[in-house]
Amino acid sequence: MTDSATPRVRQMARARQGAVAAAAIPAVVLTSLASTAPALAAGPAMSSVLAPKAATGARIAAAQDRIAAHLVAARVPSRVTVAAAAATSVVVKSGDTLSGIAKKHGVGVASLVKLNGLASADRIHVGQRLTLRAGSSARTAAAAAAPAGTYTVVRGDTLSxxxxRRGMALGSLLQANGLKATSTIYPGQKLKVSGASAAGRTSGGKAPAAAAAAPAGTYTVVRGDTLSGIAARRGMALGSLLQANGLKATSTIYPGQKLKVSGASANTASSQLVPSTFLHYTYPAATVSSANRNKAILLSRNLPSRAEMKSIIAATARKMGVNPALALAHAYQESGFSMSAVSPANAIGAMQVIPSSGEWASQLVGRRLDLLNPYDNATAGVAIIRALQRTSATEQIGIASYYQGQASVRKYGMFSDTKRYVANVLAHKKAFS
Known part of the structure; x- marks a missing residue:
């Protein structure tokens, strides 16, 4: 992203995601629909079919039967549509209101407010996921149904x-299931796992020793937290977290709420998510710590799939007057449309925006942007692309500035890796056009 950092430091700060980002490949739904034309039955020669027949009583009755059958068939639909299962959650989109969502899904406004711990029926935001019915989490159900030592993939899951959540090294998960970092997973797939389960237990049914030995404390809920996510980061069993706080699996938590916890601290638990070095460059501890916190938050959320993120970015670009192909090219090069991507330099989300650039983007659009929000992340990246293209002599310089920093490009020209970045983005742009 763009900033005025020392060029070589800036150059290194554009760390690519490597296996971490590549492994964040969301589960996809594979469907197929086969249709075939009805076979034509063999019959008599055409001349005999068309030949006139005597109007006998038997033939008249047979004709009436055929006509009646035809009329019945004309009134029976050739395809029956099976009603879809009622939605259990919904992501707020631009223009949505709580009353509109409630009416569309046949639930009460008061019920939505209570289920989601909302302060007011007027306080919802784009990208927010609202629970429509209590006790209907697909992830919780899948985890509960899976036998010990296995995990059932649900929509939105990524390998990382x-x-x-299982407290496993990514490499161990891949090796146990014969997968690669680029492998695709799909809903319903069974994966061999170890470590803490979604319910916080190992395959042997005992809590991790590290969690038992760790000191108890408190945790302050922040926006986007989930009970299962907090338990996973603290190395706790979900049941233990619920019991310690007098909660149920369907309980609603809210920002600022204090929870009794045990296990490793959030910083310790998430320290393995994002490395501190890249290309032999070690990033400041504060930057890496922030990157790990952001990664943990993103992994605890039900994020858009790569395909959904691609659509969000394209729609945002069109709305903001930027060539969608250019915006998609940047996003694909930066993260492969992965909203869970976070680099050691703390570049966040699909557009890989660092916090300082996020502040600039907020100024550009006139409102505070949350880089952990998929829609705001897309807005930040597109706003910066638009600003750089408007203030750069050529499209290539604008692209280079997104990667290396505009001040650095103007002063030093493009570094060798920046030139490769520009070439890649232009190639992607052509493919998306």
Whole structure:
């Protein structure tokens, strides 16, 4: 992203995601629909079919039967549509209101407010996921149904996210299941796992020793937290977290709420999610710590899939007057449309925006942007692309500035890796056009 950092430091700060980002490949739904034309039955020669027949009583009755059958068939639909299962959650989109969502899904406004711990029926935001019905989490159900030592993939899962929640190294998860970092997973797939389960237990049914030995404390809920996510980061059993706080699996938590916890601190638990070095450059401890916190938060959320993120970015670009192909090219090069991507330099989300650039983007659009919000992340990246293209002599310089920093490009020209970045983005742009 763009800033005025020392060029070589800036150059290194554009760390690519490597296996971490590549492994964040969301689960996809594979469907197929086959349709075939009805076979034509063999019949008599055409001349005999068309030949006139005598109007006998038997033939008249047969004709009436055929006509009646035809009329019945004309009134029976050739395809029956099976009603879809009622949605259990919904992501707020631009223009949505709580009353509109309630009406669309047949639930009460008061019920939505209570289920989601909302302060007011008027306080919802774009990208927010609202629970529509109590006790209907697909992830919780899948985890509960899976036998010990296995995990059932649900929509939105990523390999890195599953590994983090189970307390496993990503490499161990891949090796156990014969997968690669680029492998695709799909809902319903069974994966061999170890470490803490979604319910916080190992395959042997005992809590991790590290969690038992860790001191108890408190945790302050922040926006986007989930009970299962907090338990996973603290190395606790979900049941233990619920019991310690007098909660149920369907309980709603809210920002600022204090929870009794045990296990490793959030910083310790998330320290393995994002490395501190890249290309032999070690990033400041504060930057890496922030990157790990952001990664943990993103992994605890039900994020858009790569395909959904691609659509969000394209729509945002069109709305902001930026060539969608250019915006998609940047996003694909930066993260492969992965909203869970976080680099050691703390570049966040699909557009890989660092916090200082996020502040600039907020000024550009006139409102505070949350880089952990998929829609705001897309807005930040597109706003910066638009600003750089408007203030750069050529499209290539604008692209280079997104990667190296505009001040650095103007002063030093493009570094060798920046030139490769520009070439890649232009190639992607052509493919997306």
């Amino acid at each position: 996210g599953i590994a983090a």
